[in-house]
Amino acid sequence: MNTPDPALNPEVVEPSDRDLVVRARARDMAAYDELIRRYQRKIYQLVYNMTSNREDAEDLTQDVFVKAYSALEHFKGDSSFYTWVYRIAVNRTINYLKKRRRNAALSLDDMDQAVERDPDYVELRSRESPVRDATLSELQKKLNEALQTLSEKHRTVVVLHDIQGIQHDEIGRMLGCSEGTVRSRLFYARQELQKQLTEFVS
Amino acid sequence: MKNERESIPEVVRLLRLKRYEQPDADFDARNAAAIRTRLAALPERKGWGQRLWGLFEQTPSPALRYAAVTALVALVGVNVLTLSLTPPREAMISMTNETPALAQQQAEAPSLAPTNDMPETYAKPVFVFEYPAIRSAPQGGTQYGTGPVVPVRFEP
Numbered sequence: 001m002n003t004p005d006p007a008l009n010p011e012v013v014e015p016s017d018r019d020l021v022v023r024a025r026a027r028d029m030a031a032y033d034e035l036i037r038r039y040q041r042k043i044y045q046l047v048y049n050m051t052s053n054r055e056d057a058e059d060l061t062q063d064v065f066v067k068a069y070s071a072l073e074h075f076k077g078d079s080s081f082y083t084w085v086y087r088i089a090v091n092r093t094i095n096y097l098k099k100r101r102r103n104a105a106l107s108l109d110d111m112d113q114a115v116e117r118d119p120d121y122v123e124l125r126s127r128e129s130p131v132r133d134a135t136l137s138e139l140q141k142k143l144n145e146a147l148q149t150l151s152e153k154h155r156t157v158v159v160l161h162d163i164q165g166i167q168h169d170e171i172g173r174m175l176g177c178s179e180g181t182v183r184s185r186l187f188y189a190r191q192e193l194q195k196q197l198t199e200f201v202s
Numbered sequence: 203m204k205n206e207r208e209s210i211p212e213v214v215r216l217l218r219l220k221r222y223e224q225p226d227a228d229f230d231a232r233n234a235a236a237i238r239t240r241l242a243a244l245p246e247r248k249g250w251g252q253r254l255w256g257l258f259e260q261t262p263s264p265a266l267r268y269a270a271v272t273a274l275v276a277l278v279g280v281n282v283l284t285l286s287l288t289p290p291r292e293a294m295i296s297m298t299n300e301t302p303a304l305a306q307q308q309a310e311a312p313s314l315a316p317t318n319d320m321p322e323t324y325a326k327p328v329f330v331f332e333y334p335a336i337r338s339a340p341q342g343g344t345q346y347g348t349g350p351v352v353p354v355r356f357e358p
Contacts, residue, residue, distance in 0.1 A: 029238070036234050044225060044233070054225065058233060065237045070244065108223060115222035120215040131216075143220055162217045194213045201212045 017081040025072050036065055039082060042164070043089045049159040050093045050152075051100075052144040053107045060096060064089045079173055086160075086174045094152045106144050111136055130199045139200070146196035154189035157182055162190075 015023075015034070023031035043064055048057035068075075068085050075084055115121050115136065124131040131139060147155055156175065160166045161182070168186075172179045194201055261267050 029241075032241075033234065033238070036237055037230070040230065040233055040237075041225075044229070048223070048225075049220060058225075058229075058236075061233060062237050062240055066240045066244070069241055109225050110223070111219075112222040112224050115219055118219065118222070121219055124212075124216070139216075139219070140223065143216060147217075158217065162214045163220050190211060190213055193217070194211075197213060197216060200216060 018077065021072065021075060021077070021081050024069070032069060035081065035085075039085055040065065043085065046086065046089055046159060046164060047093050048109065049147065049163050050155055051097065051104075052148055053104060054109050055107055056096070056100075060089070060093055064092055067092065083170065083173050087176070090156055090174060094156070097152050106141065106148075108140060108144060111140055124200075134200075142197065142200065146193050149196055150189055150192055154185050154192065157185045158189045158193070161186055 015031075017035065017038070020031040020035050024035060040061060044057055044061045047060045047064075048054060051057055051060070064085065068088055071088070075081070079087075126132070134142070147158065150158065153175075157171060160171045160174070161168065166174075168179045168182045171182045175182070258267060258270065261270065
């Protein structure tokens with residue numbers, strides 16, 4: 001029997017993450033596939049922005065979902081699946097970065113051309129600033145290099161908050177630290193990035 | 203809207219441009235398929251009984267297998283024998299309760315918090331190792347400091 005497409009039939013309610021987790025625990029692979037479909041891109045982007053390497057990011061994303069599946073029976077449901085899987089991703093990425101040699105080569109994803117219409121980008125380019133003269137790929141490279149100069153814990157909060165748009169309290173739950181710690185790490189990380197990107201930031 | 207954007211630090215606005223870095227169009231299908239392949243390759247999870255049996259099956263030498271089974275049977279046998287020779291707990295307690303002085307002490311035991319000076323109100327075990335230092339503690343407690351002894355009332 002075919003599953004009705006929720007997009008075509010608004011009365012069909014998508015199963016919650018909790019339901020999917022319960023089914024996945026009972027070895028329902030279709031349920032786990034749905035969880036993968038929901039979160040793989042977000043996890044990929046987290047890992048990608050932490051490593052600035054798309055091959056590593058893809059490999060680690062797969063690793064995270066395999067690990068999460070193996071550990072599903074230990075998932076108590078105190079937090080959402082989303083928070084839990086993010087926590088696994090952060091921990092695995094930080095462990096990986098500790099082992100990886102410093103100054104590993106960047107391997108960047110292409111920038112979506114929609115960036116040309118982004119109000120921030122348009123405004124930055126309109127100013128008398130190096131952004132105006134820099135090509136998009138140069139700017140992208142500078143941003144990634146600057147991020148890689150941060151320590152793992154500072155980079156994590158910048159990626160989660162400034163790039164992925166996750167709230168401070170949620171980040172605190174993911175990292176197992178207080179909201180105040182998240183804010184102070186973010187403050188310090190931004191200061192460091194400001195120094196790194198001084199030519200682009202007025 | 204513009205003011206709201208301008209209130210955001212410039213470095214954050216630059217970082218937000220990284221949201222436009224996106225994996226290629228095939229990413230979702232390719233990555234999900236790779237995860238499925240890796241999940242299929244995972245070893246099947248077994249209970250402890252199955253794992254123990256697996257360990258037994260993997261043991262290369264038949265002599266080692268028989269030695270392991272013999273050791274296991276001997277261990278279980280010794281345990282059963284030890285348990286059957288040990289008197290049950292109720293019997294041990296009734297043996298200790300036969301002491302009349304102890305029974306009287308138990309009956310008269312005040313319902314106070316236990317201290318070192320209190321009579322023993324519990325069922326005494328058969329073998330008790332009493333540390334000599336505790337037995338030789340001075341009567342009336344230990345005097346700390348040189349000042350006068352001030353009684354302390356704990357009741358409100």
